Amino acid sequence: MNLDQLIIILATAIASATPIVFAVIGETISERAGVINLSAEGTILFAAMAGFAVAHLSDSLWLGFAAAAIAGILIALIVAFGAITLRQSQIAIGFVLALLFTDLSSFIGNPFVRIPGPTVPAFPIPILKDIPILGRLLFDSDLLVYLSYALIVATWFFFYRTSAGLTMRAIGEQPNAAFARGANVIRLRYLYVLIGGALMGIAGAAFSLDFKAGWSYRHTGGYGWIALAIVIFGGWNPLRAALGAYFFGILQSLASVAQDQFPGVPTQVLTVLPFVLMILVLVLTSANWLDRLLAFLPSDTRRSVLRTLRAAPPAALGQPFVQD
Amino acid sequence: MTATTRTDMRAPASPLVWRISAIVISILLLGLIILVSGESPLAVIDAMIGGAFGTPDKIGRVVNTLTVLLLCSAGLVFTFNAGLYNLGIEGQITFGAIAATLALRLFGAVLPGPIAIALCIIFGAIGGMLWGLLAGVLKVHGRISEIFAGLGLNFVAQALAIYLIFGPWKRAGVASTSGTEPFNDTLWLGAFGTTEATPVGVALALIATIATIVIVRRTHYGLRLRAVGRNPRASFVLGIPASRQMLSAFALCGILAGVGGALQVSGNFHRLIPTISGSLGYLGLLVVMLVNFDPLWVLPVAFFFSALNVGSLQLPLVLEKVDSSLSGVIQGMLVLAALIGRGFAEINVKQ
Numbered sequence A: 001m002n003l004d005q006l007i008i009i010l011a012t013a014i015a016s017a018t019p020i021v022f023a024v025i026g027e028t029i030s031e032r033a034g035v036i037n038l039s040a041e042g043t044i045l046f047a048a049m050a051g052f053a054v055a056h057l058s059d060s061l062w063l064g065f066a067a068a069a070i071a072g073i074l075i076a077l078i079v080a081f082g083a084i085t086l087r088q089s090q091i092a093i094g095f096v097l098a099l100l101f102t103d104l105s106s107f108i109g110n111p112f113v114r115i116p117g118p119t120v121p122a123f124p125i126p127i128l129k130d131i132p133i134l135g136r137l138l139f140d141s142d143l144l145v146y147l148s149y150a151l152i153v154a155t156w157f158f159f160y161r162t163s164a165g166l167t168m169r170a171i172g173e174q175p176n177a178a179f180a181r182g183a184n185v186i187r188l189r190y191l192y193v194l195i196g197g198a199l200m201g202i203a204g205a206a207f208s209l210d211f212k213a214g215w216s217y218r219h220t221g222g223y224g225w226i227a228l229a230i231v232i233f234g235g236w237n238p239l240r241a242a243l244g245a246y247f248f249g250i251l252q253s254l255a256s257v258a259q260d261q262f263p264g265v266p267t268q269v270l271t272v273l274p275f276v277l278m279i280l281v282l283v284l285t286s287a288n289w290l291d292r293l294l295a296f297l298p299s300d301t302r303r304s305v306l307r308t309l310r311a312a313p314p315a316a317l318g319q320p321f322v323q324d
Numbered sequence B: 001m002t003a004t005t006r007t008d009m010r011a012p013a014s015p016l017v018w019r020i021s022a023i024v025i026s027i028l029l030l031g032l033i034i035l036v037s038g039e040s041p042l043a044v045i046d047a048m049i050g051g052a053f054g055t056p057d058k059i060g061r062v063v064n065t066l067t068v069l070l071l072c073s074a075g076l077v078f079t080f081n082a083g084l085y086n087l088g089i090e091g092q093i094t095f096g097a098i099a100a101t102l103a104l105r106l107f108g109a110v111l112p113g114p115i116a117i118a119l120c121i122i123f124g125a126i127g128g129m130l131w132g133l134l135a136g137v138l139k140v141h142g143r144i145s146e147i148f149a150g151l152g153l154n155f156v157a158q159a160l161a162i163y164l165i166f167g168p169w170k171r172a173g174v175a176s177t178s179g180t181e182p183f184n185d186t187l188w189l190g191a192f193g194t195t196e197a198t199p200v201g202v203a204l205a206l207i208a209t210i211a212t213i214v215i216v217r218r219t220h221y222g223l224r225l226r227a228v229g230r231n232p233r234a235s236f237v238l239g240i241p242a243s244r245q246m247l248s249a250f251a252l253c254g255i256l257a258g259v260g261g262a263l264q265v266s267g268n269f270h271r272l273i274p275t276i277s278g279s280l281g282y283l284g285l286l287v288v289m290l291v292n293f294d295p296l297w298v299l300p301v302a303f304f305f306s307a308l309n310v311g312s313l314q315l316p317l318v319l320e321k322v323d324s325s326l327s328g329v330i331q332g333m334l335v336l337a338a339l340i341g342r343g344f345a346e347i348n349v350k351q
Helices: A003-016 A018-032 A040-058 A061-085 A090-108 A134-138 A143-161 A163-173 A175-180 A185-211 A223-233 A238-261 A273-286 A289-293 A299-309 B016-036 B041-053 B056-081 B089-107 B113-140 B146-166 B199-218 B220-230 B232-237 B242-269 B280-290 B295-313 B326-350
Strands: none
Touching: A003 A018, A003 A134, A003 A238, A018 A040, A018 A143, A018 A163, A018 A185, A018 A223, A018 A238, A040 A061, A040 A090, A040 A185, A040 A223, A061 A090, A061 A185, A061 B326, A090 B016, A090 B280, A090 B326, A143 A163, A143 A185, A143 A238, A163 A175, A163 A185, A175 A185, A185 A223, A223 A238, A223 A273, A223 B146, A238 A273, A273 B113, A273 B146, B016 B041, B016 B326, B041 B056, B041 B295, B041 B326, B056 B089, B056 B199, B056 B220, B056 B242, B056 B280, B056 B295, B089 B113, B089 B146, B089 B242, B089 B280, B113 B146, B113 B242, B199 B220, B199 B242, B199 B295, B220 B232, B220 B242, B232 B242, B242 B280, B280 B295, B280 B326, B295 B326
16 A cells, blocks of 8 residues: 555545534533433434435525534434433433434435435635645545534634633533532533534534435434444543544544455444444543553653543533522 | 433322323324325324234234343343443344354254254343343443443444354355345244244243233332332442342343344344344333333333334335334334423422
């Protein structure tokens, strides 16, 4: 494999990870505010269908993406209402929605199976694309891909460099303390769950209108669960979650290359890697085994290594907030 | 990740009005969705009843679906009552099915058919139990949410099945998604007449359901299980070891799901296929959520859901605008309505 081929493989991997990037950023926002949106699988499928159907009928990509985002918001609204207002189990509500909207996407999307529709056009950025290697790796794609770069940076900045981001993390960690300091926990949780839902909806349309253009039965099947795994793998940090998505994209690209070398192993076997990695990350971080593993390092190095690898979930994740 | 709420496992709240109105609204919504798709709801109901009960063959298929669904639901009653969301049940069915296939491959040619089939079911139970305990050990000793560990293990089990089907256990000639080479018919579980329904499967499912009702509602073990489910910390203080109760619930659920997997292999498909679980584990989760974890109501709801599954299969053949995914839409809508209705009832009791 020469450098040219490698660049092509990596560039495809980075671009095709774009829908997953939108999904993991959306889920990370929702979970950092304290609400697991377990409906990701159903949301992405349904939004992919809705986005494709609307774009096909109206012949407008913008309306397609808008429809997908609205679909994501509406499903997130059910999650938020059930989990925040009715204080039902987030797992139960999200799981039922994941199954329900998977089937609804097949049922309602039936007339739209395997018909042509609009797709996002390529848009190389004039000067940046001529940078050696990096240009072809990052800036020879389309607007949706560039938007995802901006989203990653903006989300990271919002999380760790703004006071609204601090409040968002607080309502996921210590909702009572945040409430005592004047944060409207319930309204803010609604807000972030809906924003997360909109991003997951856009992830669906990013599949059906761009990277897996078209619609068919269970078109994006499995990607929602993978997104949930990558959020954990990413330790609830938008930057690491995005890196996890790219890592997954590269794995998939390499898997299709490896297919030629090992024809006996189907690619489906490799798609399970994110889940294995997720479990490993959980094992390492949940039981303090990481501390023991790194015990041989000098203490100051150990502390900084631990900080980079830390992946503790938000303390109030999954718990309803009862306002006194 | 241990933070998934315990409070949601509380006893059912009273006002029936909320729950009934939620169900009624969901049925109206379903009617609307069918109308929008361009068919009359009555024609759809008629086609589904015909699809589920029209011929002895179809009834046999409903019974077969029901046996596996009952086994899974019965198992999930244990985990739900211990306060656990065992989303890993799909993997427990799949790993059970893999172990069951292994048994038939090992003993099918050397032992008499009935003994090989018995070993197949036992292997299925052990396989399911091991996969359930894996999630259980991660939960109890690794403090990893059973939800994400279970989901992850589902995909691992499925990938293992695909690997076996395409690799070591591949069909003579070319490997394909249609599964392994079908077993010799001496290794098929005996059926009622010409249908697919198997007496052994029905007996196992009914025994599991009745035993679950008795154990959860009438025994000391069931009481301790529910105590752990309601409040693990308090029961620990009272001398009930939460970890042992949780592990036993995972093991029991895994055994029942694994037996379901063995029935899929020896009674239903007569081979290992990539989608061997048929998503019946996920459907079992819906059944048990709909009955609010009470085993008494599992049988009627599981029967209704099985009839929906089988009845919807031929919808696209009879009514060309309606897809077979309608069964999942109906099941999901009813459970969502039940959850929302329960939520309204509880909120109104508190205020």
